[in-house]
Amino acid sequence: MEKFSTHTGIGVPLRQSNVDTDQIIPAVYLKRITRTGFEDALFAAWRKDPAFILNQAPFNAGSVLVAGPDFGTGSSREHAVWALKDYGFKTVLSSRFADIFRGNSGKQGLLAAELAQDDIELIWKVLENAPGTEVTVDLVSKTVMCGNVVAPFEIDDYTRWRLLEGLDDIGLTLQHEEDITAYEATRPAFKPKTLPARLS
Amino acid sequence: MAKTLAEKVWDAHVVRKGDGEGANAQPDLLYIDLHLVHEVTSPQAFEGLRLAGRPLRRPDLTIATEDHNTPTLDIDKPIADLTSRTQIQTLRNNCQEFGVRLHSLGDAEQGIVHVVGPQLGLTQPGMTVVCGDSHTSTHGAFGALAMGIGTSEVEHVMATQTLSLKPFKTMAINVEGTLRPGVSAKDIILAVIAKIGTGGGQGYVLEYRGSAIRALSMEARMTICNMSIEAGARAGLVAPDQTTYDYMYGRPHAPQGADWDAAVEYWNTLRSEDDATFDVEVDLDADTLEPFVTWGTNPGQGVSLSSKVPSPEDFGDENAKAAAERALQYMGLEAGTPMKEIRVDTVFLGSCTNSRMEDLRAAADIVRGRTKDPNIRMLVVPGSARVRLEAEAEGLDKVFKDFGAEWRFAGCSMCLGMNPDQLEPGERCASTSNRNFEGRQGKGGRTHLVSPVVAAATAVRGTLSSPSDLDPAPESAAVRSSAA
Numbered sequence: 001m002e003k004f005s006t007h008t009g010i011g012v013p014l015r016q017s018n019v020d021t022d023q024i025i026p027a028v029y030l031k032r033i034t035r036t037g038f039e040d041a042l043f044a045a046w047r048k049d050p051a052f053i054l055n056q057a058p059f060n061a062g063s064v065l066v067a068g069p070d071f072g073t074g075s076s077r078e079h080a081v082w083a084l085k086d087y088g089f090k091t092v093l094s095s096r097f098a099d100i101f102r103g104n105s106g107k108q109g110l111l112a113a114e115l116a117q118d119d120i121e122l123i124w125k126v127l128e129n130a131p132g133t134e135v136t137v138d139l140v141s142k143t144v145m146c147g148n149v150v151a152p153f154e155i156d157d158y159t160r161w162r163l164l165e166g167l168d169d170i171g172l173t174l175q176h177e178e179d180i181t182a183y184e185a186t187r188p189a190f191k192p193k194t195l196p197a198r199l200s
Numbered sequence: 201m202a203k204t205l206a207e208k209v210w211d212a213h214v215v216r217k218g219d220g221e222g223a224n225a226q227p228d229l230l231y232i233d234l235h236l237v238h239e240v241t242s243p244q245a246f247e248g249l250r251l252a253g254r255p256l257r258r259p260d261l262t263i264a265t266e267d268h269n270t271p272t273l274d275i276d277k278p279i280a281d282l283t284s285r286t287q288i289q290t291l292r293n294n295c296q297e298f299g300v301r302l303h304s305l306g307d308a309e310q311g312i313v314h315v316v317g318p319q320l321g322l323t324q325p326g327m328t329v330v331c332g333d334s335h336t337s338t339h340g341a342f343g344a345l346a347m348g349i350g351t352s353e354v355e356h357v358m359a360t361q362t363l364s365l366k367p368f369k370t371m372a373i374n375v376e377g378t379l380r381p382g383v384s385a386k387d388i389i390l391a392v393i394a395k396i397g398t399g400g401g402q403g404y405v406l407e408y409r410g411s412a413i414r415a416l417s418m419e420a421r422m423t424i425c426n427m428s429i430e431a432g433a434r435a436g437l438v439a440p441d442q443t444t445y446d447y448m449y450g451r452p453h454a455p456q457g458a459d460w461d462a463a464v465e466y467w468n469t470l471r472s473e474d475d476a477t478f479d480v481e482v483d484l485d486a487d488t489l490e491p492f493v494t495w496g497t498n499p500g501q502g503v504s505l506s507s508k509v510p511s512p513e514d515f516g517d518e519n520a521k522a523a524a525e526r527a528l529q530y531m532g533l534e535a536g537t538p539m540k541e542i543r544v545d546t547v548f549l550g551s552c553t554n555s556r557m558e559d560l561r562a563a564a565d566i567v568r569g570r571t572k573d574p575n576i577r578m579l580v581v582p583g584s585a586r587v588r589l590e591a592e593a594e595g596l597d598k599v600f601k602d603f604g605a606e607w608r609f610a611g612c613s614m615c616l617g618m619n620p621d622q623l624e625p626g627e628r629c630a631s632t633s634n635r636n637f638e639g640r641q642g643k644g645g646r647t648h649l650v651s652p653v654v655a656a657a658t659a660v661r662g663t664l665s666s667p668s669d670l671d672p673a674p675e676s677a678a679v680r681s682s683a684a
Contacts, residue, residue, distance in 0.1 A: 016526070017519040018398055018498045022637040027616045031269065031283040033243035033290050035351075045639050068519055070399040073432060073498070074635060075616075076334040077241065078350035096399050099434050100334060100348055107352035117519075156366060157225050169352075170252070173360045176216050176229060180257075180362055183215040183231050190455040190463040191233055192322050194301050195260040198452035199309065200320070200586065 001109045003166035004139055007090045009063030011135035011146055012053055013127040017068035021101065024072070024080040038083035054087075058132040065092045066123050066135070072101025072112075081108045091137045093144060093153070095120050106159040107169065113137055115144060119151035139164060202473035204370045205439050206405040209345040209470070213328050215362055227364045233327040233344075235357050236313045237264035237300065239291040240618070241332030245355035246294040256358045259299040263322065264291060267312045268618045270305050272581050272608035284619065298358075311584020311610040314338040314552040318422065319586055321451025325440035325467040330357055335552045335634065337428040340437035341421035342444055343470045345405070347435050368434050371404040372478040375412040377486030382667040384562070385420035386554060386632070386651035388412065389427040390492035391484060394502040401433030404480070407472060408438050412486035418447040419558040426553045427634050430499040439471040491666045493539055494636045494649040496527035501636075503539065505654065505666050511535035530638055531646050532626070539664050542648070546629040547578040547659040548641070549605075549652055551615035554632035555583030557590055559652040564596045566656035567603040569673045573662030578605035579621065581613040605659070617642045630658040 029041035046052045053059045065084070071094035072080060081104045084092065091110065095117035105112040115123075126147035127133055135146040137153075139160060144151045155163075162169060173180075203211070216229040235258075242264070249256060256262065269284040279285035288305070295302040303309040309316060314335055317323040325343035330336060332354040339346035353363060373392055393400075406428050413421065421438045428436025445464060448454045455463040472478075494502040495509050501524070503510065512524040512535070528535060533542070549555070549563050560582065572578060580600045582588040588610055591597060597607045614621040615633035617640070623629055625644025632655050636647035648664060657665040 015522070017523050018500075020498065020635075020637045022616075022635065022640050026639055026643070027268075027618045030240050030618065031281075031287050033247075033287055035244040035247070045643060070402075070432070073398050074334065074429075074637060076332060076348040076350055078244075078332075078352060081350070096402060098399075098432055099402060100350060100429075104350035104352065107350065158227055158364070158366075169364060170254070170356050170359050172226075173229060173356065173362060173364065177360075179216045179229070180231070180360060184361075187231075187233075188462065188466070190459040190466070191327070192324060192453040192455070193260040194234075194263040194322060194453075197301050198320075200452050 001166045001168055004109055004111055004163040006136065006138045006140065007063065008134050008136040009090060010058055010061055010132055011064045011066050011123065011127045012059045012062035013124040014053060014065055014067040015124060018070045018073055019067055020074035021072055021077050021080040022074055025077065025083040030077060030079050035082060036086060038079060039086040042083040042087045063088050063090045064135040064137060065089050066120060066127065067092060067094045069094060069096040069117060071097050073098040076100045078104045078108070081105050081110050085110050093120065093123070106162065109163060111137060111139060111163060113144065113153040113155060115151055115153045119149065122149045202476040204472040204476045204478060205343060205407055205470055206345060206368070206370055206437060209326055209328065212326065227366050229362050230328060230365050232330050232357050232361050232363060233261060234317065234322055234329045235262045236317055236329065236331035236336065237262060238267050238313045238333065239287050240268045241351050241354055242294065243287065243290045244351050245358055246298065248355040249298070249358055254359045256298040256300065258361045261361060262300050264295050264300050264302040265310055265313050265316050266291060266305050268612045268616065270611040271619050272611055272613050272621055275305050275609045308585050308589065311586065312552045312555065312612055314426070315556060315583030315587065318342070319451070319584060321448055321454035324448065324463070325444060326470050330363065334429045335426050337433070337436050338422050338426040338552055340425035340428065340435050341418055343437055343440035343467070345435055345437065348429060368405045369403050369479040371401060371406050371480040371482065373406050373408045373482050373484065375408065375410040375484045375486050377412055378415070379412060379486050379489060382653055383489050383491055384651045384653060385416055385423040387489055387492040388484065388486070389424045390494065390499070390502045390649060391489055392482070393427065393431045393499050394492070395484065396431050396482060398430065398498050398500040399432045401428060401431035404433050406431070406433045406436040408436060413438055414441065417558060418443060419556045422556070423553055427499065430634060440467045491651060491654050493654065493664055495531065495533060495539065496524065497530055497636055497638050499634065499636060499649060501527055502649070505539050505664060507539060509533045509535050509537045509539065540669065542664045543662055544628045544630045544648065544658055544664065545575070545577065546623060546627060547576055547655050548614045548629055548631040548633060549655050550579065550581030550583070550613050551633035552583065553634045554652050555581060555587065557587055559632065560587070560591050560596050563652040563656040564599045566653055566667055567659065568599050570603065570660050570670070572604035572659050576659050576662055578659045579608060579614060580605050581608045582610050584610045614641050616640060630655050630664060
């Protein structure tokens with residue numbers, strides 16, 4: 001995973017709550033077996049509308065998405081994170097993220113930064129009044145800067161650390177393989193196994 | 201400190217307590233008892249293992265099935281959509297390479313991953329269950345801690361049989377009273393989501409409790425736990441009881457002999473202590489609950505079927521108001537329209553929420569001996585090939601076909617429209633599935649989430665309807681219904 005410490009880029013105000021992962025990437029795009037190449041799928045239905053914000057310059061070159069509450073609800077599809085990244089987004093700001101989306105972001109180096117809704121509203125105003133304004137998201141100090149707005153954001157310490165260090169968490173877990181093996185030895189016999197298969 | 205059920209299950213699976221403080225504090229590492237796999241969210245995870253040269257640690261705790269892409273017609277022919285066919289072939293290749301048990305299209309155990317696990321007896325109380333699918337919360341009905349995960353986590357579980365998980369908060373959903381006829385588990389969960397909102401459960405594990413929950417069958421409890429994710433929850437569960445044990449006993453992978461006794465002894469400990477405290481408690485009155493239906497484009501936008509389409513002005517919060525305006529426009533609805541006057545084009549009976557035997561039986565009891573509205577298309581998609589076989593053994597296929605519905609093969613189907621079962625733009629659907637998002641069932645499609653009996657009654661009348669809106673069925677049908 002790429003390290004993330006700070007990022008500055010054009011902010012994109014997406015004034016909408018409950019942006020679910022079916023909107024971020026519709027199901028028809030999930031048939032691919034690759035992990036990249038999803039930029040065309042991002043917000044595919046909404047992008048058919050010329051008035052959609054990503055169809056307008058300079059927002060089409062944005063890299064900081066500023067969305068309404070409950071971003072990333074619904075399906076667990078990590079493709080939503082891949083599509084945002086492939087399009088060029090480095091970070092998403094919202095006052096509330098769905099748990100699975102937030103987890104997926106943390107695994108892929110996309111920063112999901114949680115801000116107070118009041119601060120989101122202030123940033124929206126700046127971005128709408130002066131399109132193209134850049135937003136700086138600093139993971140070291142957990143601060144967002146946009147125009148004259150300076151706002152703190154929340155992220156859990158473990159995800160922040162892994163993002164700052166760019167760490168692969170499978171590698172981290174496998175450092176504790178002895179613990180896993182020891183735990184396995186204590187599992188009760190009645191717990192089911194899928195193999196050998198028993199059929200009805 | 202007295203523990204809740206969810207905390208007990210969590211504690212029993214800690215491989216390594218999180219340590220460190222501040223910036224590099226690590227969360228607990230939890231053991232995963234069962235990993236369910238399907239074709240959509242696994243290819244990139246298998247590829248990750250291959251690239252890193254890692255084995256899949258526990259094929260014997262892993263099981264795969266084909267469900268999201270599979271056609272529900274002509275399943276003996278090659279899949280027509282080439283990208284779907286490739287994705288399914290990729291799953292077959294991966295399962296063979298990594299030694300994972302797979303139930304493919306055409307196999308009697310193939311079906312929606314969340315129907316297959318419980319039906320085989322692989323889902324048991326006190327387990328940790330994960331799957332690269334948000335509706336994994338379904339398995340919580342057995343008192344398991346069951347969570348949907350993303351593909352990176354799928355790969356993590358494949359490689360380590362564990363997950364690093366952030367601690368959760370606990371929420372009790374207390375449902376007391378007795379459901380009236382025509383009101384079901386689906387109405388309970390739609391009412392819960394309307395009450396707490398799509399983000400209300402965020403960070404929480406929900407425990408459904410109370411006399412109304414105790415009175416529910418396992419299949420009904422699965423319907424409720426299934427949609428916990430629609431309230432934003434990490435998971436939802438119900439403490440196991442005799443209903444749970446009766447459902448499990450004799451299933452292929454249920455414990456046998458002395459193992460069964462040992463298991464039941466353990467399962468009996470799986471309940472929240474009387475003096476355990478939940479971070480939040482929510483109460484719902486089962487006595488007064490009515491059939492519920494969604495009017496908007498997220499599952500929290502629901503009302504009683506007997507009420508009207510709300511107005512954006514009904515919402516105080518600016519974001520909710522804007523969301524309601526947008527939803528009404530997408531759904532093509534006018535505020536103030538009685539829900540029961542909304543005419544639908546398609547009825548979908550299926551999905552991991554409502555496609556088990558009990559759901560099919562309940563809907564069949566409504567349509568038996570009645571005539572379908574001529575303008576309605578109705579799809580019945582059993583949750584698994586096994587459910588389809590059982591239903592056919594009871595003659596339910598004939599009931600649905602006589603009514604004029606299409607009897608399909610098992611899979612996720614029109615819940616998300618990854619296969620050819622999709623809505624046309626502007627088409628309106630009463631659906632027993634779990635998500636009414638824009639375009640969920642096909643681009644431009646409009647979804648109203650309902651229970652199986654409301655779906656069935658709607659297919660009779662052509663407008664959103666509850667069973668109580670129907671004229672009495674012909675007598676012969678009623679006799680068969682009460683015998684079933």
